[in-house]
Amino acid sequence: MSEAELPNIEQLTVDIVDDDNSGRISLTRLCEAVGYRVRSAETAEAYLQMAPPETPCCVIVDLLLPGMDGLDLLDRLRHTRQWIPTIVLSAHADVAVAVRSMQLGALSVLEKPTAQSTLLAAIRSAIDVSRELEAARQLADTVDSLTDRERLVLDLLMDGELYKAIAQQLDLGVRTVERVRERILARTGYETLPPLIRDIGMLRGLKRRQSQHELPTGLELRSTGRRLRGHAHLLADSEEL
Numbered sequence: 001m002s003e004a005e006l007p008n009i010e011q012l013t014v015d016i017v018d019d020d021n022s023g024r025i026s027l028t029r030l031c032e033a034v035g036y037r038v039r040s041a042e043t044a045e046a047y048l049q050m051a052p053p054e055t056p057c058c059v060i061v062d063l064l065l066p067g068m069d070g071l072d073l074l075d076r077l078r079h080t081r082q083w084i085p086t087i088v089l090s091a092h093a094d095v096a097v098a099v100r101s102m103q104l105g106a107l108s109v110l111e112k113p114t115a116q117s118t119l120l121a122a123i124r125s126a127i128d129v130s131r132e133l134e135a136a137r138q139l140a141d142t143v144d145s146l147t148d149r150e151r152l153v154l155d156l157l158m159d160g161e162l163y164k165a166i167a168q169q170l171d172l173g174v175r176t177v178e179r180v181r182e183r184i185l186a187r188t189g190y191e192t193l194p195p196l197i198r199d200i201g202m203l204r205g206l207k208r209r210q211s212q213h214e215l216p217t218g219l220e221l222r223s224t225g226r227r228l229r230g231h232a233h234l235l236a237d238s239e240e241l
Contacts, residue, residue: 012127013053016040017073018062018089023112027060030116031123044068048076052084056134058107058126060119063090063097071097074104083133085126089114140203142188150187153180158197 014036018024021042028038037055041047044065059077063070070088077084088101091112098109107129108122146154149170156166163181167174181193190196 011037011055013037013039013055013057014123014127015047015050015053015057015059015084017042017044017047017059017065017070019043019065020062023062027119030119034120036123044070044073044076047073048080056127056130058085058087058123058130060087060089060123061106063088063093063101071100071104074101074106078105085129085133087119087122087126136199136203139188139199143200143203146184146187150180150184153177154184154200157181157193158200 012035014031016024016027016031016038017040018027019042024040024042028040031038039050039053041050044061045067047059061070061073065073068076070090074086074088077086083105086106088106088109089112090097090109093101093109093111101109107126110119110122143151143154152170153166156169161169163174163177166172167177170177172180185191185193185196188196
């Protein structure tokens with residue numbers, strides 16, 4: 001593999017859950033060869049005992065595992081690991097299994113044996129989603145850290161209120177409201193208000209679903225990550241974080 005094909009390594013992690021020793025070793029060597037940090041487990045139960053990764057990560061899960069199978073692991077991960085992007089491998093996947101895997105949060109379902117180029121492309125895509133979901137979490141944390149005045153102004157802006165109306169409701173000058181808006185944009189890493197309002201609305205919807213245990217599908221995870229793609233580097237560079 002050429003240097004240009006190597007991922008931009010910041011100690012990205014690939015977790016592998018597969019009871020087949022030779023397959024697990026092969027996947028480990030492939031991922032380590034392109035620079036990923038690899039952790040592996042033979043069973044779903046053993047993997048759940050491992051600490052969640054602290055870096056952008058994806059999980060490769062074999063569908064047929066002893067004890068808790070791959071689908072059960074996907075369901076458990078959705079409720080305990082905050083949407084780690086997952087790739088499912090199976091020698092016997094049919095359409096129903098693929099659909100169920102995606103409903104449980106899998107980004108890709110690949111049939112064994114899988115070409116190395118196909119698997120590496122799926123891993124890169126999953127890592128990208130992991131990065132972007134982390135940016136989404138950072139955005140949520142930044143919004144939570146806003147001052148009371150900033151949150152009040154932001155909530156009214158999200159309700160569609162104009163600056164003059166906000167100023168009247170909060171007993172502020174219009175220019176003060178504009179300065180608060182500028183501080184909100186600077187802290188969240190956005191240049192304009194509409195995409196910030198859109199993304200905060202999306203994140204609040206996801207948080208409501210999470211609190212009700214109605215977690216997003218793999219396609220929704222990919223869409224969420226794509227929406228935050230343009231802001232991930234801004235959030236990472238923010239001094240407020």
